[in-house]
Amino acid sequence: MKDLPWPFLREPATKLCTAQCSIGTSSHHTTTMGSPTADPREIGPLAISVRDLWMSYPSQRQGELTHVLERVNLEVREGEFVCIVGPSGCGKTTLLNIIGGFLRASRGEVLVEGEPVDGPDRRRIFIFQEGGVFPWLTVRENIGFGLDRIPRSERDGVIRHYVEMVGLSGFERSYPRELSGGMRQRVEIARALAANPEILYMDEPFGALDYITRFKMRDDLVRIWEAERKTILFVTHDIDEAVQLAGRVLVMSRRPATIQEDVDIDLPRPRDLNSAAYLQRREQIFAAMGMSPHGGIVRE
Amino acid sequence: MSRDQDTPRRSWRPPAELVLPCTVAAVVLLGWEGTVRLTRNDLFPGPWEVVLGIVELIRKGLLLKYIVASLFRVTWGFFLAILVGVPLGLFLGWFRPAYQAFNPLIQILRPISPIAWIPLAILWFGVSDAAPVFLIFLSSVFPITVSATAAVQNLQPVYLRAASNFELGRMRLFRRVILPATLPQILTGIRIALGIAWLVVVAAEMIAVNSGLGYLIIDARNAGKRYDLVVAGMVVIGLIGLALDLVVRRLERFDEVSWGYGNR
Numbered sequence: 001m002k003d004l005p006w007p008f009l010r011e012p013a014t015k016l017c018t019a020q021c022s023i024g025t026s027s028h029h030t031t032t033m034g035s036p037t038a039d040p041r042e043i044g045p046l047a048i049s050v051r052d053l054w055m056s057y058p059s060q061r062q063g064e065l066t067h068v069l070e071r072v073n074l075e076v077r078e079g080e081f082v083c084i085v086g087p088s089g090c091g092k093t094t095l096l097n098i099i100g101g102f103l104r105a106s107r108g109e110v111l112v113e114g115e116p117v118d119g120p121d122r123r124r125i126f127i128f129q130e131g132g133v134f135p136w137l138t139v140r141e142n143i144g145f146g147l148d149r150i151p152r153s154e155r156d157g158v159i160r161h162y163v164e165m166v167g168l169s170g171f172e173r174s175y176p177r178e179l180s181g182g183m184r185q186r187v188e189i190a191r192a193l194a195a196n197p198e199i200l201y202m203d204e205p206f207g208a209l210d211y212i213t214r215f216k217m218r219d220d221l222v223r224i225w226e227a228e229r230k231t232i233l234f235v236t237h238d239i240d241e242a243v244q245l246a247g248r249v250l251v252m253s254r255r256p257a258t259i260q261e262d263v264d265i266d267l268p269r270p271r272d273l274n275s276a277a278y279l280q281r282r283e284q285i286f287a288a289m290g291m292s293p294h295g296g297i298v299r300e
Numbered sequence: 301m302s303r304d305q306d307t308p309r310r311s312w313r314p315p316a317e318l319v320l321p322c323t324v325a326a327v328v329l330l331g332w333e334g335t336v337r338l339t340r341n342d343l344f345p346g347p348w349e350v351v352l353g354i355v356e357l358i359r360k361g362l363l364l365k366y367i368v369a370s371l372f373r374v375t376w377g378f379f380l381a382i383l384v385g386v387p388l389g390l391f392l393g394w395f396r397p398a399y400q401a402f403n404p405l406i407q408i409l410r411p412i413s414p415i416a417w418i419p420l421a422i423l424w425f426g427v428s429d430a431a432p433v434f435l436i437f438l439s440s441v442f443p444i445t446v447s448a449t450a451a452v453q454n455l456q457p458v459y460l461r462a463a464s465n466f467e468l469g470r471m472r473l474f475r476r477v478i479l480p481a482t483l484p485q486i487l488t489g490i491r492i493a494l495g496i497a498w499l500v501v502v503a504a505e506m507i508a509v510n511s512g513l514g515y516l517i518i519d520a521r522n523a524g525k526r527y528d529l530v531v532a533g534m535v536v537i538g539l540i541g542l543a544l545d546l547v548v549r550r551l552e553r554f555d556e557v558s559w560g561y562g563n564r
Contacts, residue, residue: 120467128461131456131458132462134480136480136481136559137480145476
């Protein structure tokens with residue numbers, strides 16, 4: 001295994017607080033700001049900080065604005081795995097695009113590693129829902145795409161390492177069209193990791209996959225995250241996905257969206273999806289989104 | 301289950317893609333021969349006379365000479381068109397103002413048949429190889445340009461976003477993303493253009509020069525109503541056109557472009 005850039009994070013931060021948190025349900029904050037100072041997460045420095053972000057764009061009707069994001073505040077610490085969930089069309093992807101530098105906000109501030117974001121950056125790689133791998137390149141050429149700045153002699157080793165990590169050994173010379181949807185997403189994840197970014201932005205990366213593949217991909221992503229300890233900001237509309245993956249889940253409201261709840265998922269991984277603690281966190285997010293896991297919408 | 305279905309049959313059957321076209325060809329040839337005999341037409345040749353005509357052209361050494369002459373003109377005009385059309389098309393596709401400025405002009409020039417340019421071509425280039433080369437260039441440069449422009453405009457935004465995420469410079473972006481991403485559609489444009497170029501060379505040779513397959517046809521008619529040679533020329537043109545198309549279709553199988561053609 002490679003040396004971890006953050007050795008102090010080798011022990012997942014979440015483990016430190018499981019004892020304390022499993023006592024009660026008081027571990028979640030409904031604040032939209034950062035976390036209280038006593039939070040054990042804060043051992044990592046701040047990776048992403050979004051302050052008072054607003055986003056609107058001209059609507060179909062002339063002269064009117066569609067307000068997508070309103071007063072969004074969030075903070076992500078280095079090495080954290082944070083999921084953003086929300087109803088479809090609420091602006092999750094817009095938010096991620098702004099943080100990733102692909103879109104400019106109407107108002108507010110996005111700081112990544114302490115610097116304002118002014119465009120895409122190779123230290124933070126975006127993983128798309130579908131079709132992000134280059135169909136004219138083989139698996140190994142795709143994974144090597146971001147390696148133009150490291151010496152040629154080292155490239156093969158890096159590529160091999162990540163081919164193995166995402167479980168694509170034997171497919172190095174295949175073209176994306178010869179792979180399944182899940183394998184293509186693995187290529188994209190490997191391509192991102194090979195470029196050794198500090199942060200991964202993932203925009204519903206498993207959204208187009210079938211149920212079983214999605215399950216496997218989540219397991220593998222957790223395994224990869226535990227090995228690499230990249231900061232991950234992961235957008236999804238799938239509550240189960242969020243609770244399975246994240247150390248913390250940010251729940252977005254309907255449009256104009258804001259972060260309405262910040263839920264710690266302080267459970268050890270791999271997670272027992274039938275444990276009371278897991279189901280309780282899941283229920284909490286359902287409730288925050290105005291739904292009941294037992295069926296029906298409780299709150300409009 | 302009966303035993304009959306289980307045992308594989310050893311007997312060879314010719315594939316349908318061979319049987320069906322051969323059947324059609326046989327029917328057409330028979331119909332042609334029959335019609336010529338029934339109408340007792342002296343001028344219009346039957347299939348066998350055409351074959352003899354082709355043999356005669358080969359014996360006189362004319363066939364090869366004319367084929368080379370026609371292919372020579374097509375090659376020049378066509379490669380000039382690729383040389384101009386691909387960069388121009390990519391440029392127009394990438395820079396919207398350039399597209400807005402030049403697209404109307406292209407759309408006006410494009411529907412003018414290259415045949416209509418023949419008088420001007422003769423005026424500018426005289427009766428030389430340059431005139432048909434110019435006409436072929438004109439006929440193929442527009443489909444190539446238009447397909448390259450469309451290819452850039454239809455680029456999947458996600459490729460460009462991924463590329464910008466890895467902070468590719470302009471040259472790398474072009475070489476590693478834009479060009480490979482547009483190549484399949486450009487190649488389709490090139491294939492269409494080659495078909496048109498072959499159509500046009502024959503037409504151009506009927507007027508502007510004194511060699512080539514087009515010239516052969518017009519000359520055979522004028523110099524003694526040799527319709528067997530006229531039809532022989534037509535058959536050769538058709539066969540070469542087919543061969544050219546097959547060559548470009550071969551190119552479409554390369555890994556660099558075959559991803560762009562769906563499941564063929």
